[in-house]
Amino acid sequence: MRKRKKSKLLLVGGSVTLLTVVALSGWALGRSSRKANQEVPASQSIKTSITTIPQTEVPASQVPITTPKTTPPSTIAENPSETPTPNGMQLEQLMNGDFSSIEGVWVDGYGQTLTFGPTGLIDGRGSVQSLKATSWGTARGYLVTDDIGGAVLEFLPAGTVFPDHVYPGESEEEIRITDASDHQKERIWLAHDFSQIGDNVNFFYRQN
Known part of the structure:
Protein backbone atom coordinates (compact mmCIF):
# COMPACT_ATOMS: atom_id res chain seq x y z
CA MET A 1 0.00 0.00 0.00
CA GLU A 39 17.86 44.60 -30.56
CA VAL A 40 17.45 44.31 -34.34
CA PRO A 41 18.55 47.62 -36.01
CA ALA A 42 15.79 49.59 -37.69
CA SER A 43 17.68 49.48 -40.97
CA GLN A 44 17.45 45.69 -40.99
CA SER A 45 13.89 45.41 -39.77
CA ILE A 46 12.35 46.95 -42.93
CA LYS A 47 12.67 45.17 -46.21
CA THR A 48 11.72 46.99 -49.44
CA SER A 49 10.03 44.83 -51.96
CA ILE A 50 10.62 45.66 -55.62
CA THR A 51 7.76 44.89 -57.90
CA THR A 52 8.74 44.29 -61.51
CA ILE A 53 6.14 45.61 -63.98
CA PRO A 54 5.87 43.22 -66.87
CA GLN A 55 6.42 44.79 -70.31
CA THR A 56 3.66 44.31 -72.77
CA GLU A 57 4.37 44.28 -76.48
CA VAL A 58 2.17 46.51 -78.65
CA PRO A 59 1.38 45.11 -82.10
CA ALA A 60 3.13 46.96 -84.91
CA SER A 61 -0.22 47.76 -86.47
CA GLN A 62 -1.19 49.77 -83.39
CA VAL A 63 2.03 51.79 -83.09
CA PRO A 64 1.29 55.41 -84.11
CA ILE A 65 3.45 56.66 -86.96
CA THR A 66 4.57 60.29 -86.72
CA THR A 67 5.29 61.93 -90.05
CA PRO A 68 7.79 64.83 -89.80
CA LYS A 69 6.50 68.14 -91.04
CA THR A 70 8.45 69.44 -94.00
CA THR A 71 8.18 72.78 -95.69
CA PRO A 72 7.54 72.37 -99.42
CA PRO A 73 10.17 74.02 -101.61
CA SER A 74 9.23 77.36 -102.97
CA THR A 75 8.11 77.26 -106.55
CA ILE A 76 9.28 79.79 -109.07
CA ALA A 77 7.00 80.64 -111.90
CA GLU A 78 8.56 79.61 -115.16
CA ASN A 79 6.62 82.06 -117.21
CA PRO A 80 8.75 83.26 -120.12
CA SER A 81 7.15 86.67 -119.86
CA GLU A 82 8.59 87.03 -116.33
CA THR A 83 12.16 86.18 -117.38
CA PRO A 84 14.31 89.32 -117.05
CA THR A 85 15.71 90.62 -120.31
CA PRO A 86 19.49 91.22 -120.33
CA ASN A 87 20.39 94.88 -120.43
CA GLY A 88 23.08 96.48 -122.50
CA MET A 89 25.13 95.39 -125.47
CA GLN A 90 24.85 91.63 -126.12
CA LEU A 91 27.83 90.44 -128.17
CA GLU A 92 26.46 86.95 -128.81
CA GLN A 93 23.34 88.42 -130.35
CA LEU A 94 25.33 90.85 -132.45
CA MET A 95 27.46 88.06 -133.90
CA ASN A 96 24.26 86.19 -134.76
CA GLY A 97 22.87 89.18 -136.68
CA ASP A 98 20.55 90.46 -133.92
CA PHE A 99 21.24 94.16 -133.21
CA SER A 100 18.25 94.80 -130.96
CA SER A 101 20.49 95.32 -127.91
CA ILE A 102 22.14 98.38 -129.54
CA GLU A 103 19.13 99.88 -131.30
CA GLY A 104 19.21 103.64 -131.54
CA VAL A 105 21.57 106.45 -132.48
CA TRP A 106 25.28 106.42 -131.59
CA VAL A 107 27.38 109.58 -131.88
CA ASP A 108 31.18 110.10 -131.90
CA GLY A 109 33.25 113.15 -130.95
CA TYR A 110 32.99 114.59 -134.47
CA GLY A 111 29.20 114.48 -134.49
CA GLN A 112 29.00 111.52 -136.88
CA THR A 113 26.23 109.06 -136.21
CA LEU A 114 25.51 105.35 -136.56
CA THR A 115 21.86 104.32 -136.37
CA PHE A 116 20.98 100.68 -135.68
CA GLY A 117 17.76 98.78 -135.99
CA PRO A 118 17.07 95.15 -135.02
CA THR A 119 18.83 93.80 -138.13
CA GLY A 120 21.76 96.21 -138.41
CA LEU A 121 22.50 99.70 -139.70
CA ILE A 122 19.44 101.52 -140.98
CA ASP A 123 21.02 104.86 -141.92
CA GLY A 124 22.39 103.80 -145.30
CA ARG A 125 26.02 103.90 -144.21
CA GLY A 126 26.69 100.27 -145.10
CA SER A 127 26.47 96.87 -143.43
CA VAL A 128 28.24 95.18 -140.54
CA GLN A 129 30.04 91.99 -141.56
CA SER A 130 32.29 89.24 -140.18
CA LEU A 131 31.81 89.95 -136.47
CA LYS A 132 34.00 87.75 -134.25
CA ALA A 133 34.77 87.70 -130.53
CA THR A 134 38.14 89.02 -129.33
CA SER A 135 40.20 87.81 -126.38
CA TRP A 136 39.54 91.04 -124.42
CA GLY A 137 35.74 90.72 -124.41
CA THR A 138 34.68 92.67 -127.49
CA ALA A 139 33.33 91.84 -130.96
CA ARG A 140 35.25 93.01 -134.03
CA GLY A 141 34.13 93.15 -137.63
CA TYR A 142 33.96 95.49 -140.58
CA LEU A 143 31.70 98.26 -141.77
CA VAL A 144 31.44 97.71 -145.51
CA THR A 145 30.19 100.51 -147.79
CA ASP A 146 29.76 100.78 -151.52
CA ASP A 147 31.49 104.12 -151.92
CA ILE A 148 34.45 104.24 -149.53
CA GLY A 149 35.24 100.57 -149.01
CA GLY A 150 35.40 99.43 -145.41
CA ALA A 151 36.69 100.22 -141.95
CA VAL A 152 37.30 98.28 -138.74
CA LEU A 153 34.26 98.27 -136.47
CA GLU A 154 34.44 97.09 -132.87
CA PHE A 155 31.71 96.79 -130.24
CA LEU A 156 32.88 97.34 -126.64
CA PRO A 157 30.49 96.55 -123.73
CA ALA A 158 30.82 98.58 -120.53
CA GLY A 159 33.87 97.51 -118.53
CA THR A 160 35.95 96.29 -121.47
CA VAL A 161 39.24 97.92 -122.45
CA PHE A 162 41.28 97.88 -125.62
CA PRO A 163 44.75 96.37 -125.12
CA ASP A 164 47.56 98.84 -125.58
CA HIS A 165 48.75 99.24 -129.13
CA VAL A 166 52.52 99.45 -129.59
CA TYR A 167 54.26 100.46 -132.82
CA PRO A 168 57.75 101.70 -133.65
CA GLY A 169 58.43 105.43 -133.82
CA GLU A 170 60.71 107.37 -136.20
CA SER A 171 63.73 107.08 -133.89
CA GLU A 172 63.27 103.34 -133.35
CA GLU A 173 61.54 104.00 -130.05
CA GLU A 174 58.31 102.16 -129.29
CA ILE A 175 55.17 104.25 -129.08
CA ARG A 176 52.44 102.90 -126.79
CA ILE A 177 48.81 103.87 -127.37
CA THR A 178 46.29 103.21 -124.62
CA ASP A 179 42.50 103.12 -124.76
CA ALA A 180 41.32 106.70 -124.17
CA SER A 181 37.57 105.94 -124.17
CA ASP A 182 35.20 105.90 -121.18
CA HIS A 183 35.47 102.28 -119.99
CA GLN A 184 32.33 102.55 -117.87
CA LYS A 185 30.12 103.02 -120.94
CA GLU A 186 29.23 100.97 -124.00
CA ARG A 187 31.14 102.08 -127.08
CA ILE A 188 31.50 101.48 -130.80
CA TRP A 189 34.88 102.09 -132.37
CA LEU A 190 35.12 102.80 -136.12
CA ALA A 191 38.52 103.61 -137.67
CA HIS A 192 41.18 102.57 -140.17
CA ASP A 193 44.21 102.55 -137.82
CA PHE A 194 44.49 101.05 -134.35
CA SER A 195 46.55 104.00 -133.23
CA GLN A 196 43.27 105.89 -133.17
CA ILE A 197 42.17 104.18 -129.94
CA GLY A 198 44.21 106.83 -128.13
CA ASP A 199 41.64 109.56 -128.88
CA ASN A 200 38.19 109.48 -127.30
CA VAL A 201 36.62 111.36 -130.24
CA ASN A 202 36.94 108.23 -132.36
CA PHE A 203 34.45 106.29 -130.21
CA PHE A 204 30.67 106.29 -130.64
CA TYR A 205 28.43 106.45 -127.54
CA ARG A 206 24.74 105.72 -127.32
CA GLN A 207 22.66 108.90 -127.52
CA ASN A 208 20.18 109.26 -124.65
Whole structure:
Protein backbone atom coordinates (compact mmCIF):
# COMPACT_ATOMS: atom_id res chain seq x y z
CA MET A 1 0.00 0.00 0.00
CA ARG A 2 2.76 2.41 0.76
CA LYS A 3 4.61 1.50 -2.41
CA ARG A 4 1.61 2.50 -4.58
CA LYS A 5 1.25 5.79 -2.80
CA LYS A 6 4.92 6.42 -3.22
CA SER A 7 4.71 5.62 -6.91
CA LYS A 8 1.78 7.94 -7.35
CA LEU A 9 3.63 10.68 -5.58
CA LEU A 10 6.66 10.17 -7.80
CA LEU A 11 4.47 10.25 -10.90
CA VAL A 12 2.70 13.41 -9.77
CA GLY A 13 5.97 15.01 -8.88
CA GLY A 14 7.51 14.13 -12.21
CA SER A 15 4.54 15.58 -14.03
CA VAL A 16 4.75 18.76 -12.08
CA THR A 17 8.45 19.00 -12.78
CA LEU A 18 7.94 18.40 -16.52
CA LEU A 19 5.24 21.08 -16.71
CA THR A 20 7.46 23.46 -14.85
CA VAL A 21 10.33 22.84 -17.26
CA VAL A 22 8.07 23.35 -20.31
CA ALA A 23 6.65 26.56 -18.86
CA LEU A 24 10.07 27.91 -18.06
CA SER A 25 11.31 27.02 -21.53
CA GLY A 26 8.37 28.81 -23.15
CA TRP A 27 8.87 31.89 -21.01
CA ALA A 28 12.58 31.92 -21.82
CA LEU A 29 11.94 31.56 -25.55
CA GLY A 30 9.35 34.34 -25.53
CA ARG A 31 11.66 36.62 -23.62
CA SER A 32 14.54 35.86 -25.98
CA SER A 33 12.31 36.53 -28.96
CA ARG A 34 11.15 39.87 -27.57
CA LYS A 35 14.72 40.83 -26.73
CA ALA A 36 15.90 39.87 -30.17
CA ASN A 37 13.17 41.95 -31.78
CA GLN A 38 14.15 44.92 -29.64
CA GLU A 39 17.86 44.60 -30.56
CA VAL A 40 17.45 44.31 -34.34
CA PRO A 41 18.55 47.62 -36.01
CA ALA A 42 15.79 49.59 -37.69
CA SER A 43 17.68 49.48 -40.97
CA GLN A 44 17.45 45.69 -40.99
CA SER A 45 13.89 45.41 -39.77
CA ILE A 46 12.35 46.95 -42.93
CA LYS A 47 12.67 45.17 -46.21
CA THR A 48 11.72 46.99 -49.44
CA SER A 49 10.03 44.83 -51.96
CA ILE A 50 10.62 45.66 -55.62
CA THR A 51 7.76 44.89 -57.90
CA THR A 52 8.74 44.29 -61.51
CA ILE A 53 6.14 45.61 -63.98
CA PRO A 54 5.87 43.22 -66.87
CA GLN A 55 6.42 44.79 -70.31
CA THR A 56 3.66 44.31 -72.77
CA GLU A 57 4.37 44.28 -76.48
CA VAL A 58 2.17 46.51 -78.65
CA PRO A 59 1.38 45.11 -82.10
CA ALA A 60 3.13 46.96 -84.91
CA SER A 61 -0.22 47.76 -86.47
CA GLN A 62 -1.19 49.77 -83.39
CA VAL A 63 2.03 51.79 -83.09
CA PRO A 64 1.29 55.41 -84.11
CA ILE A 65 3.45 56.66 -86.96
CA THR A 66 4.57 60.29 -86.72
CA THR A 67 5.29 61.93 -90.05
CA PRO A 68 7.79 64.83 -89.80
CA LYS A 69 6.50 68.14 -91.04
CA THR A 70 8.45 69.44 -94.00
CA THR A 71 8.18 72.78 -95.69
CA PRO A 72 7.54 72.37 -99.42
CA PRO A 73 10.17 74.02 -101.61
CA SER A 74 9.23 77.36 -102.97
CA THR A 75 8.11 77.26 -106.55
CA ILE A 76 9.28 79.79 -109.07
CA ALA A 77 7.00 80.64 -111.90
CA GLU A 78 8.56 79.61 -115.16
CA ASN A 79 6.62 82.06 -117.21
CA PRO A 80 8.75 83.26 -120.12
CA SER A 81 7.15 86.67 -119.86
CA GLU A 82 8.59 87.03 -116.33
CA THR A 83 12.16 86.18 -117.38
CA PRO A 84 14.31 89.32 -117.05
CA THR A 85 15.71 90.62 -120.31
CA PRO A 86 19.49 91.22 -120.33
CA ASN A 87 20.39 94.88 -120.43
CA GLY A 88 23.08 96.48 -122.50
CA MET A 89 25.13 95.39 -125.47
CA GLN A 90 24.85 91.63 -126.12
CA LEU A 91 27.83 90.44 -128.17
CA GLU A 92 26.46 86.95 -128.81
CA GLN A 93 23.34 88.42 -130.35
CA LEU A 94 25.33 90.85 -132.45
CA MET A 95 27.46 88.06 -133.90
CA ASN A 96 24.26 86.19 -134.76
CA GLY A 97 22.87 89.18 -136.68
CA ASP A 98 20.55 90.46 -133.92
CA PHE A 99 21.24 94.16 -133.21
CA SER A 100 18.25 94.80 -130.96
CA SER A 101 20.49 95.32 -127.91
CA ILE A 102 22.14 98.38 -129.54
CA GLU A 103 19.13 99.88 -131.30
CA GLY A 104 19.21 103.64 -131.54
CA VAL A 105 21.57 106.45 -132.48
CA TRP A 106 25.28 106.42 -131.59
CA VAL A 107 27.38 109.58 -131.88
CA ASP A 108 31.18 110.10 -131.90
CA GLY A 109 33.25 113.15 -130.95
CA TYR A 110 32.99 114.59 -134.47
CA GLY A 111 29.20 114.48 -134.49
CA GLN A 112 29.00 111.52 -136.88
CA THR A 113 26.23 109.06 -136.21
CA LEU A 114 25.51 105.35 -136.56
CA THR A 115 21.86 104.32 -136.37
CA PHE A 116 20.98 100.68 -135.68
CA GLY A 117 17.76 98.78 -135.99
CA PRO A 118 17.07 95.15 -135.02
CA THR A 119 18.83 93.80 -138.13
CA GLY A 120 21.76 96.21 -138.41
CA LEU A 121 22.50 99.70 -139.70
CA ILE A 122 19.44 101.52 -140.98
CA ASP A 123 21.02 104.86 -141.92
CA GLY A 124 22.39 103.80 -145.30
CA ARG A 125 26.02 103.90 -144.21
CA GLY A 126 26.69 100.27 -145.10
CA SER A 127 26.47 96.87 -143.43
CA VAL A 128 28.24 95.18 -140.54
CA GLN A 129 30.04 91.99 -141.56
CA SER A 130 32.29 89.24 -140.18
CA LEU A 131 31.81 89.95 -136.47
CA LYS A 132 34.00 87.75 -134.25
CA ALA A 133 34.77 87.70 -130.53
CA THR A 134 38.14 89.02 -129.33
CA SER A 135 40.20 87.81 -126.38
CA TRP A 136 39.54 91.04 -124.42
CA GLY A 137 35.74 90.72 -124.41
CA THR A 138 34.68 92.67 -127.49
CA ALA A 139 33.33 91.84 -130.96
CA ARG A 140 35.25 93.01 -134.03
CA GLY A 141 34.13 93.15 -137.63
CA TYR A 142 33.96 95.49 -140.58
CA LEU A 143 31.70 98.26 -141.77
CA VAL A 144 31.44 97.71 -145.51
CA THR A 145 30.19 100.51 -147.79
CA ASP A 146 29.76 100.78 -151.52
CA ASP A 147 31.49 104.12 -151.92
CA ILE A 148 34.45 104.24 -149.53
CA GLY A 149 35.24 100.57 -149.01
CA GLY A 150 35.40 99.43 -145.41
CA ALA A 151 36.69 100.22 -141.95
CA VAL A 152 37.30 98.28 -138.74
CA LEU A 153 34.26 98.27 -136.47
CA GLU A 154 34.44 97.09 -132.87
CA PHE A 155 31.71 96.79 -130.24
CA LEU A 156 32.88 97.34 -126.64
CA PRO A 157 30.49 96.55 -123.73
CA ALA A 158 30.82 98.58 -120.53
CA GLY A 159 33.87 97.51 -118.53
CA THR A 160 35.95 96.29 -121.47
CA VAL A 161 39.24 97.92 -122.45
CA PHE A 162 41.28 97.88 -125.62
CA PRO A 163 44.75 96.37 -125.12
CA ASP A 164 47.56 98.84 -125.58
CA HIS A 165 48.75 99.24 -129.13
CA VAL A 166 52.52 99.45 -129.59
CA TYR A 167 54.26 100.46 -132.82
CA PRO A 168 57.75 101.70 -133.65
CA GLY A 169 58.43 105.43 -133.82
CA GLU A 170 60.71 107.37 -136.20
CA SER A 171 63.73 107.08 -133.89
CA GLU A 172 63.27 103.34 -133.35
CA GLU A 173 61.54 104.00 -130.05
CA GLU A 174 58.31 102.16 -129.29
CA ILE A 175 55.17 104.25 -129.08
CA ARG A 176 52.44 102.90 -126.79
CA ILE A 177 48.81 103.87 -127.37
CA THR A 178 46.29 103.21 -124.62
CA ASP A 179 42.50 103.12 -124.76
CA ALA A 180 41.32 106.70 -124.17
CA SER A 181 37.57 105.94 -124.17
CA ASP A 182 35.20 105.90 -121.18
CA HIS A 183 35.47 102.28 -119.99
CA GLN A 184 32.33 102.55 -117.87
CA LYS A 185 30.12 103.02 -120.94
CA GLU A 186 29.23 100.97 -124.00
CA ARG A 187 31.14 102.08 -127.08
CA ILE A 188 31.50 101.48 -130.80
CA TRP A 189 34.88 102.09 -132.37
CA LEU A 190 35.12 102.80 -136.12
CA ALA A 191 38.52 103.61 -137.67
CA HIS A 192 41.18 102.57 -140.17
CA ASP A 193 44.21 102.55 -137.82
CA PHE A 194 44.49 101.05 -134.35
CA SER A 195 46.55 104.00 -133.23
CA GLN A 196 43.27 105.89 -133.17
CA ILE A 197 42.17 104.18 -129.94
CA GLY A 198 44.21 106.83 -128.13
CA ASP A 199 41.64 109.56 -128.88
CA ASN A 200 38.19 109.48 -127.30
CA VAL A 201 36.62 111.36 -130.24
CA ASN A 202 36.94 108.23 -132.36
CA PHE A 203 34.45 106.29 -130.21
CA PHE A 204 30.67 106.29 -130.64
CA TYR A 205 28.43 106.45 -127.54
CA ARG A 206 24.74 105.72 -127.32
CA GLN A 207 22.66 108.90 -127.52
CA ASN A 208 20.18 109.26 -124.65
